[in-house]
Amino acid sequence: MSDRPHAVLLYHYFHPDDVVSARMFTDLADGLVARGWDVTAIPCNRGCREESIAHPLNETHDGVSIRRVWRPPFRQASARGRVLNAAWMLCAWARAAVTLPRRRNEVMIVGTDPVLGVLAALPWWALRWRAGIVHWCHDLYPDAAVAEGMLKAGSLPVRVLNWLLAKAYRRCGVIADLGPCMRERLERYGSHARPATLTPWALVEPSRPVEADPATRRELFGTAALGLLYSGSFGRAHSHTEFLDLARLLRGAPVGLCFAVRGNRVNELKAAVTPDDANVSFAGFAPEEELERRLGACDLHLVSLRSEWSGAVVPSKFFGALAAGRGVVYAGPPDSAIGRWVTEYRVGWVLTPETLGAVAADLRALAAEPGRLAALRARCHAAYHEHFSRDRQLDEWDAELRALLPVPAPQPAMARSS
Numbered sequence: 001m002s003d004r005p006h007a008v009l010l011y012h013y014f015h016p017d018d019v020v021s022a023r024m025f026t027d028l029a030d031g032l033v034a035r036g037w038d039v040t041a042i043p044c045n046r047g048c049r050e051e052s053i054a055h056p057l058n059e060t061h062d063g064v065s066i067r068r069v070w071r072p073p074f075r076q077a078s079a080r081g082r083v084l085n086a087a088w089m090l091c092a093w094a095r096a097a098v099t100l101p102r103r104r105n106e107v108m109i110v111g112t113d114p115v116l117g118v119l120a121a122l123p124w125w126a127l128r129w130r131a132g133i134v135h136w137c138h139d140l141y142p143d144a145a146v147a148e149g150m151l152k153a154g155s156l157p158v159r160v161l162n163w164l165l166a167k168a169y170r171r172c173g174v175i176a177d178l179g180p181c182m183r184e185r186l187e188r189y190g191s192h193a194r195p196a197t198l199t200p201w202a203l204v205e206p207s208r209p210v211e212a213d214p215a216t217r218r219e220l221f222g223t224a225a226l227g228l229l230y231s232g233s234f235g236r237a238h239s240h241t242e243f244l245d246l247a248r249l250l251r252g253a254p255v256g257l258c259f260a261v262r263g264n265r266v267n268e269l270k271a272a273v274t275p276d277d278a279n280v281s282f283a284g285f286a287p288e289e290e291l292e293r294r295l296g297a298c299d300l301h302l303v304s305l306r307s308e309w310s311g312a313v314v315p316s317k318f319f320g321a322l323a324a325g326r327g328v329v330y331a332g333p334p335d336s337a338i339g340r341w342v343t344e345y346r347v348g349w350v351l352t353p354e355t356l357g358a359v360a361a362d363l364r365a366l367a368a369e370p371g372r373l374a375a376l377r378a379r380c381h382a383a384y385h386e387h388f389s390r391d392r393q394l395d396e397w398d399a400e401l402r403a404l405l406p407v408p409a410p411q412p413a414m415a416r417s418s
Contacts, residue, residue: 003104003105003407003408004036004037004038004105005036005037005038005105005106005107005401005402005405006037006038006039006040006103006105006106006107007029007032007037007038007039007040007106007107007108007109007401008039008040008041008042008096008100008106008107008108008109008131009025009028009029009039009040009041009042009109010042010093010096010108010109010110010111010117010120011025011041011043011110011111011113011117012043012044012048012085012089012111012113012114012117013025013043013044013048013113014026014029014041014043014066014068015041015061015064015066016055017047017048017049018048019048019049020200020203020233020316021111021113021138021200022043022048022113023203024138024200024201025041025111026041026064027201027390027394028109028394028397029041029062029064030062030063030064031390031391031394031397031398032394032397032398032401033062033063033064035394035395035398035411036411037398037401038065038103039063039064039065040064040065040066040067040100041064041065041066041067042066042067042068042069042092042093042096042100043066043068043069044068044069044070044071044085044088044089044092045057045068045069045070045071046071046073048076051073051074051075051076052073055068056068057070067096067100069088069089069092069093071085071088071089071092072084072088074088079150082114082115085114086114086115086116086117089114089117090114090116090117090119090120093110093120093123093124094120094123094124094127097120097123097124097126097127097128098127102128102130104130104406104407105405105406105407106128106130106131106132107131107132107133107134107173107401107404107405108120108121108124108128108131108132108133108134109134109135109136109401110124110133110134110135110136111135111136111137111138112135112136112137112138112139112140112141113138113139115139115141115145116141116161116164116165118135118137118165118168118169118172119164119165119168120168121133121135121168121169121171121172122167122168122171124171125171130406132173132174132401132404132405133171133172133173133174134172134173134174134175134176134400134401134404135168135169135172135174135175135176135193136176136198137175137176137177137178137182137186138178138200138313139312139313140182140185140186140311140312140313141161141165141312142157142158142161142162142165143185143311143312144237144309144312144313146158146308147236147237147306147308147309147312148236162189165189166189166190166191169186169189169191169193170189170190170191170192170193172191172193173193173194173404174193174194174195174196174400174401174404175191175193175194175195175196176195176196176197176198176400177195177196177197177198178197178198178199178200178313178314178337179197179199179311179314179336179337179338179340179341180197180337180340181310181311181314181333181335181336181337181340182311182312182314182337183195183197184311185311185312194400194403196396196400198393198396198397198400199314199319199388199393200314200316200319200393201319201323201388201389201390201393202319202320202322202323202324202384202388202389202390203291203320204291204292204295204320204323204324205323205384205389205390206292206296206323206324206325206381208325208381209296209324209325209326209377209378209380209381210292210293210295210296210324210325210326211296212296212297212298213293213296213297216293216294216297217297217298219283219297220256220258220260220281220283220294220297220298221256221258221281221297221298222256222281223254224254224255224256224279224367225254225255225367225368225370226253226254226255226256226299226300226363226366226367226370227255227256227258227297227298227299227300228255228256228257228258228298228299228300228301228302228329228363229257229258229259229260229294229295229297229298229300229301229302230243230257230258230259230260230261230301230302230303230304231260231261231286231294231295231301231317231320232260232261232316232317232320233261233262233263234259234261234262234263234265234266234269235263235264235265236264236265236309237305237306237309237312237313237315238263238265238304238305238306238315239304239305239306239331240265240268240269240272240304241272242304242331242351242352242353242356243257243302243304243329243331243351244272244273244277244280245356246329246351246356246359246360246363247277247279247280248277249356249357249360250279250360250363250364251276251278251279253279253363253364253367254367255279255363255364255367256279256280256281257279257280257281257302258280258281258282258283258298259280259281259282259283259302260282260283260284260285260286260294261282261285262285270282291320292324295320295321295323295324295326296324296325296326298326299326299327299366299373300321300326300327300328300329300348300363301317301318301320301321301324301326301327301328301329302328302329302331303315303317303318303321303328303329303330303331303332303338304330304331304332305330305331305332305333305336305338306332307332307333310332310333310335310336311336311337314336314337314338315332315338318330318338318341319384319388321380322347322380322381322383322384322388323381323384323388323389324381325377325378325380325381326377326380327347327348327349327376327377327380328342328347328348328349329348329349329351329359329363330342330348330349330350330351331351331352332350332351334350334352341387345379345380345383345387346379347376347379347380347383348376348380349362349363
């Protein structure tokens with residue numbers, strides 16, 4: 001039997017889906033292949049945003065073996081659909097623990113889509129006890145459901161879910177979080193798994209701070225001297241109140257705020273903008289081939305997280321902003337992961353009711369002194385590549401997974417191609 005290591009990725013969606021978390025798992029698979037791993041991904045066969053799309057059940061992509069699970073087209077956008085999809089995928093992954101050919105040097109990595117996906121650790125631990133088990137936690141449940149108001153803290157369903165999750169977490173060898181605030185929530189389960197912070201990376205990683213495209217900048221911000229952009233999903237975990245308060249303090253200054261968003265709170269955001277908010281505008285959602293130009297058209301990025309969601313999720317747009325060499329204005333808890341990183345690496349501002357006036361004054365000054373932006377851009381770009389880049393995270397993934405192998409596996413001659 002070959003000692004070449006084998007990684008099995010359990011995640012709801014995978015290539016060619018463009019949802020960010022599916023892209024992360026696809027990049028992880030590609031990065032492991034480049035680092036000498038055999039990789040098998042077991043997603044569903046349905047499209048993420050359109051359930052009528054059915055991908056081939058079996059294919060190989062960039063050296064990754066994809067074995068898709070046939071799943072009925074339950075609507076992921078509905079609560080009932082999410083529950084049915086989760087149950088279906090958990091059953092399919094339990095079956096895969098029986099039917100997938102066994103390897104001596106094997107690890108299984110499970111994510112958090114579908115919800116409660118980590119429960120797959122229970123049958124995998126029972127049926128493939130030699131395999132190392134890793135959970136990459138992108139969204140923490142039931143915490144996110146409590147923050148959303150779907151479940152009540154301390155209720156019987158929450159207590160039952162926490163009991164089941166504690167059992168699953170205790171079967172893991174590594175639990176990878178997205179930041180210290182998420183790790184603090186995970187610690188309450190009492191797992192002896194090795195903790196690791198393995199953050200998402202940017203979908204686009206320019207080699208230097210992006211230069212603004214004049215036409216795109218003019219389209220988003222007109223003639224504003226300072227442009228602030230919110231680009232990406234705008235959903236239940238995000239807030240617009242602080243940004244609109246900031247925009248209203250900045251009326252009359254050459255500062256523009258633009259929202260290029262999609263998600264279930266976009267209509268609420270648009271309804272909150274009044275005719276007097278002339279410095280606030282909207283733009284369409286950018287396809288990936290235009291993403292670098294869009295992210296580089298602004299001077300600063302807007303990132304938000306409602307306080308009740310701190311530690312349940314970590315906004316991935318923070319990493320895209322830094323990769324483009326752009327600072328952030330972060331509306332969220334100062335003690336959250338993003339809040340801590342903004343302060344520690346000096347890559348922007350933390351916007352709270354208490355800091356609102358000071359941030360507005362600083363942005364007015366920044367609009368009058370654009371030369372200060374060059375130093376900020378260089379600092380953000382350097383911080384991204386030092387702490388959060390794809391290659392750095394994938395190297396850490398490789399090391400964490402190899403530490404779980406029962407037999408030392410040979411390192412590839414070529415470290416990576418990513």
